[in-house]
Amino acid sequence: MSPLQRCLLPLLALTLIACEQQPNFTAAEPGEALSAGATTVRKFDHNAFSQPSANLAPSRRLDFAVGNSFFRNPWVPAPASTTARDGLGPLFNTNACQNCHLKDGRGHPPEPGDLSAASMLVRLSIPAAAEHAELLQRQGVVAEPTYGTQLQDMANPGVAAEGKVRVTYSSVPVHFADGTRVELRKPQLEITQLGYGDLHPDTLFSTRIAPPMIGLGLLEAISEADILANADPDDADGDGISGRPNLVWDRQQQRTVLGRFGWKAGQPNLNQQNADAFASDMGLTTTLIAHDSCTQAQPDCLAAVNGGVPEVSDNILASVLFYSRNLGVPARRDVDDPQVLKGKSLFHQAGCQKCHTPSFNTSADAAEPELANQLIRPYTDLLLHDMGEGLADGREEFLASGREWRTPPLWGIGLTQAVNGHTQFLHDGRARNLLEAILWHGGEAEAARQQVLKFDADERAALLAFLNSL
Numbered sequence: 001m002s003p004l005q006r007c008l009l010p011l012l013a014l015t016l017i018a019c020e021q022q023p024n025f026t027a028a029e030p031g032e033a034l035s036a037g038a039t040t041v042r043k044f045d046h047n048a049f050s051q052p053s054a055n056l057a058p059s060r061r062l063d064f065a066v067g068n069s070f071f072r073n074p075w076v077p078a079p080a081s082t083t084a085r086d087g088l089g090p091l092f093n094t095n096a097c098q099n100c101h102l103k104d105g106r107g108h109p110p111e112p113g114d115l116s117a118a119s120m121l122v123r124l125s126i127p128a129a130a131e132h133a134e135l136l137q138r139q140g141v142v143a144e145p146t147y148g149t150q151l152q153d154m155a156n157p158g159v160a161a162e163g164k165v166r167v168t169y170s171s172v173p174v175h176f177a178d179g180t181r182v183e184l185r186k187p188q189l190e191i192t193q194l195g196y197g198d199l200h201p202d203t204l205f206s207t208r209i210a211p212p213m214i215g216l217g218l219l220e221a222i223s224e225a226d227i228l229a230n231a232d233p234d235d236a237d238g239d240g241i242s243g244r245p246n247l248v249w250d251r252q253q254q255r256t257v258l259g260r261f262g263w264k265a266g267q268p269n270l271n272q273q274n275a276d277a278f279a280s281d282m283g284l285t286t287t288l289i290a291h292d293s294c295t296q297a298q299p300d301c302l303a304a305v306n307g308g309v310p311e312v313s314d315n316i317l318a319s320v321l322f323y324s325r326n327l328g329v330p331a332r333r334d335v336d337d338p339q340v341l342k343g344k345s346l347f348h349q350a351g352c353q354k355c356h357t358p359s360f361n362t363s364a365d366a367a368e369p370e371l372a373n374q375l376i377r378p379y380t381d382l383l384l385h386d387m388g389e390g391l392a393d394g395r396e397e398f399l400a401s402g403r404e405w406r407t408p409p410l411w412g413i414g415l416t417q418a419v420n421g422h423t424q425f426l427h428d429g430r431a432r433n434l435l436e437a438i439l440w441h442g443g444e445a446e447a448a449r450q451q452v453l454k455f456d457a458d459e460r461a462a463l464l465a466f467l468n469s470l
Contacts, residue, residue, distance in 0.1 A: 087307020388442020
């Protein structure tokens with residue numbers, strides 16, 4: 001090797017590293033429009049999130065329709081002539097799954113001054129002490145003594161609701177390098193009309209909007225090994241990203257397993273997620289969770305008539321599980337558009353893909369055969385990341401800290417307006433559009449945020465075009 005070649009080698013290596021860090025996508029990848037492989041659906045209107053997986057056989061679509069009916073139709077208080085759907089409450093947030101997951105899509109916070117939380121809920125807990133170790137292993141949090149782990153703002157006749165939720169906002173200005181100013185809104189939560197006395201003085205609060213329902217069965221079908229392969233809790237590679245798995249309690253298996261559902265990955269699987277929603281959101285019992293949300297400080301709630309044991313039969317729970325596993329993901333749009341491809345390059349240039357992992361292959365032993373062996377593009381790693389103080393709720397959940405959130409999937413995000421009539425994002429809906437959502441990123445995502453702040457107007461438009469194509 002000549003002296004000149006030896007001198008050029010380090011420069012060549014640096015060039016290759018730079019190319020790896022700043023990929024330039026000039027064409028769509030093969031099959032890139034099929035975000036969910038063979039399950040991908042081609043529906044782009046207000047019903048885009050409510051379609052069965054495209055490869056679901058006609059006979060299985062009947063099962064999907066049955067699950068849809070139990071997901072969509074309201075439950076009523078007991079006793080009632082509608083015995084298959086009675087047992088609502090006594091305390092609850094809504095009387096139907098669909099009321100929170102509007103059109104199987106994204107919820108939203110209440111408008112300022114509106115005391116109806118609609119498709120947003122408030123989680124409660126108190127700080128844990130040493131004697132709570134066993135409780136934390138199984139429940140993930142220590143419940144607020146009077147109100148439990150979730151505030152229910154509605155109740156059946158004869159029972160007092162727990163309280164009303166009000167959200168107001170203050171302004172947080174942010175400036176791009178080119179001088180463009182954006183006003184973010186920072187939420188302030190207020191709980192009024194408490195029905196059972198004061199909250200514990202150290203109560204921790206976390207507001208959560210309902211996430212979209214699409215592709216959940218596919219996320220469940222990703223192998224644990226593939227998720228854990230992206231974990232880097234000690235940032236061994238020094239890239240500033242420290243994805244961590246949440247380890248949570250599986251009620252059926254009676255052991256700790258990987259968490260993958262919920263804003264903090266606090267649920268291990270869809271069946272438990274659904275059963276917990278029945279119990280916490282609607283006060284309905286299942287064989288998996290045989291209690292509602294009444295606490296010992298709420299005697300009228302404890303004494304109320306129930307709708308049977310359990311109120312949600314195993315057959316109904318299984319139907320809702322089948323439905324929630326098989327809600328299809330819409331195909332991407334405009335994957336070959338030059339502006340979208342430019343935005344994809346900028347997405348990678350900023351490092352967003354380090355948490356929003358573009359693709360996975362589902363396992364061969366998926367719970368439903370239609371979901372097996374699919375190349376999917378959810379843009380999530382299902383891991384916890386420190387998102388900085390700006391997004392922190394200060395509330396731990398199993399291993400998730402008060403600053404950590406699970407990376408939310410991005411597939412379908414560009415159809416939020418079409419499906420739900422709004423573009424409010426993040427766990428509490430504070431971001432009024434995708435740009436605001438990006439600008440709230442901090443912590444491990446701070447470097448990516450700083451890159452985006454350097455983008456000019458055309459680059460910002462390209463990045464948003466890419467996100468809206470998902």
